[in-house]
Amino acid sequence: MERLYALEIEEVSKSFGSLKAVDNVNLKFRGGVYGLLGPNGSGKSTLMKMVLGLLKPDSGSIKVEGIDVQEKPLEVRRIAGYVPESPRIYEFLTAIEYLDFIADIQKMSPHIKRDRIVEFLRAFELEGRENEMLSGYSQGMRQKVAIAAALLHRPRLLILDEPLNGLDPRSARIVKDLIHKLAKEGVTTLFSTHVLEIAEAICDRIAIMYQGQMLAEGTTAELRRKAGMPGSTLEELFLKLTGTGDVREVVEALLE
Amino acid sequence: MNPKTVYRLALVLTISQLRATRSGSRLDFLRRPSAILLMDAVAFVGAFLFTQRFASIITSQSPSSVFQLIANLPMFLIFLVMLSGLLWELSYSSSFTSTDMINYLPVSAGEYVLASSASIVFSYSVFLAVGLGIALALALLSGLVDVWAAVAVMSLVAMLIGAFGVEALRALTNRASSLLYKRSGKPVLILRMLILIAALASFQIVFNPRLMLFVLEGVTGGIKAAWYFPLVWHHSPYSASLKQI
Numbered sequence: 001m002e003r004l005y006a007l008e009i010e011e012v013s014k015s016f017g018s019l020k021a022v023d024n025v026n027l028k029f030r031g032g033v034y035g036l037l038g039p040n041g042s043g044k045s046t047l048m049k050m051v052l053g054l055l056k057p058d059s060g061s062i063k064v065e066g067i068d069v070q071e072k073p074l075e076v077r078r079i080a081g082y083v084p085e086s087p088r089i090y091e092f093l094t095a096i097e098y099l100d101f102i103a104d105i106q107k108m109s110p111h112i113k114r115d116r117i118v119e120f121l122r123a124f125e126l127e128g129r130e131n132e133m134l135s136g137y138s139q140g141m142r143q144k145v146a147i148a149a150a151l152l153h154r155p156r157l158l159i160l161d162e163p164l165n166g167l168d169p170r171s172a173r174i175v176k177d178l179i180h181k182l183a184k185e186g187v188t189t190l191f192s193t194h195v196l197e198i199a200e201a202i203c204d205r206i207a208i209m210y211q212g213q214m215l216a217e218g219t220t221a222e223l224r225r226k227a228g229m230p231g232s233t234l235e236e237l238f239l240k241l242t243g244t245g246d247v248r249e250v251v252e253a254l255l256e
Numbered sequence: 257m258n259p260k261t262v263y264r265l266a267l268v269l270t271i272s273q274l275r276a277t278r279s280g281s282r283l284d285f286l287r288r289p290s291a292i293l294l295m296d297a298v299a300f301v302g303a304f305l306f307t308q309r310f311a312s313i314i315t316s317q318s319p320s321s322v323f324q325l326i327a328n329l330p331m332f333l334i335f336l337v338m339l340s341g342l343l344w345e346l347s348y349s350s351s352f353t354s355t356d357m358i359n360y361l362p363v364s365a366g367e368y369v370l371a372s373s374a375s376i377v378f379s380y381s382v383f384l385a386v387g388l389g390i391a392l393a394l395a396l397l398s399g400l401v402d403v404w405a406a407v408a409v410m411s412l413v414a415m416l417i418g419a420f421g422v423e424a425l426r427a428l429t430n431r432a433s434s435l436l437y438k439r440s441g442k443p444v445l446i447l448r449m450l451i452l453i454a455a456l457a458s459f460q461i462v463f464n465p466r467l468m469l470f471v472l473e474g475v476t477g478g479i480k481a482a483w484y485f486p487l488v489w490h491h492s493p494y495s496a497s498l499k500q501i
Contacts, residue, residue: 054359077362088356090268092275097268104264105361133275150360 004066006030006188012060021046023212035203036192043212044192081155083163087146091135106153120148140166158189196234210242265371296385303389330414341422373419
């Protein structure tokens with residue numbers, strides 16, 4: 001039997017008015033950590049929202065484990081865990097109430113949910129503040145709660161849109177290690193970032209997006225070979241592929 | 257539709273709403289759903305006892321008006337829920353009603369709307385408690401307890417219909433606000449205000465019985481076809497059924 005892809009994106013396009021946010025993107029993968037790399041406004045978040053069924057593509061199809069996102073979005077949301085770029089959570093709940101609610105919606109059994117909530121609160125150093133309302137939390141603390149909420153039900157597909165934004169170094173490290181560990185357990189992660197070092201450290205494969213188009217895709221070694229730049233850094237590769245390499249000129253112009 | 261999901265979400269929305277709208281340490285007790293239930297119980301008993309003292313005057317002077325009074329309770333409640341919704345719900349920040357987070361979860365649109373409407377009904381359940389308390393006192397004296405029981409069920413349905421209306425308006429204002437969100441804060445405020453004024457004006461028109469019946473008769477070919485509108489219940493099989501009880 002043919003093994004299903006964790007995520008299968010075929011010829012997907014999406015426009016907002018005259019702006020082509022995602023332009024004929026194709027992507028298929030299963031397992032590991034897949035990085036979407038691109039500058040702000042390159043279409044990464046739009047693509048991720050379409051994967052979850054939050055936005056409808058103008059054309060093309062998206063399947064998660066063979067399930068069409070447009071046909072069965074709720075099934076996909078049971079399989080997937082999502083951390084948006086700017087998480088909006090119910091801020092008049094406490095962290096524990098919020099996570100408890102998420103666990104119930106994801107139909108987790110009471111004892112598993114209790115253990116997992118405690119584990120996450122401890123890992124993210126939120127113990128002792130779990131009964132405070134989220135409205136009193138800092139941006140980084142809210143981000144931790146949003147990440148915990150996405151991981152709580154052990155999703156088979158993780159969609160993380162700039163998840164390390166606002167996290168302190170320790171928590172960022174925990175999230176990175178978690179992603180690696182989950183990848184080893186068979187969880188597929190789609191990870192967007194515009195920080196090249198993070199992409200290089202975390203991702204098994206990388207897709208470079210620019211102005212809605214997927215310019216290149218592969219492991220960092222494959223990307224170097226494709227670009228004809230052996231031994232180059234990911235930053236150099238990125239700047240060459242996106243045609244934004246004239247950074248020195250820009251800096252000089254700014255200092256003039 | 258999963259009832260557990262609806263219940264869980266309704267509970268979260270109610271708690272969020274209570275905490276967001278009843279701030280201040282002196283009102284901490286009122287920020288719990290159990291406090292609402294207690295208040296409802298007190299309101300029901302209080303309204304019942306108060307009405308019982310004066311019910312004999314009303315029932316002896318005009319027995320037929322007692323029936324009308326009880327039968328029209330659902331319509332009165334839908335009016336109260338919608339008015340309160342317009343005055344209070346739409347003016348609050350969307351921070352506790354935001355559907356953004358729910359969109360990432362396996363919750364259907366139907367489950368969300370039902371949960372949110374149930375949460376609104378729960379928030380304004382004191383109206384139901386007072387209304388049913390008054391109606392029960394009158395019904396007991398007039399021998400209309402069966403009618404009261406039927407009206408109690410219909411009142412709950414009416415409140416849910418009112419809450420659906422509020423929810424639809426809230427979704428509209430949130431949608432309009434989010435469309436303007438990235439521009440600046442002022443247009444959003446003005447837009448919310450305009451929607452509120454438009455909603456209040458529409459509300460006045462909708463609750464003008466003559467106009468409403470005229471529209472319904474024109475559109476649906478008779479009020480029997482518009483049975484789902486509490487406004488026409490006293491003209492409809494609902495009222496006839498109550499008289500037969």
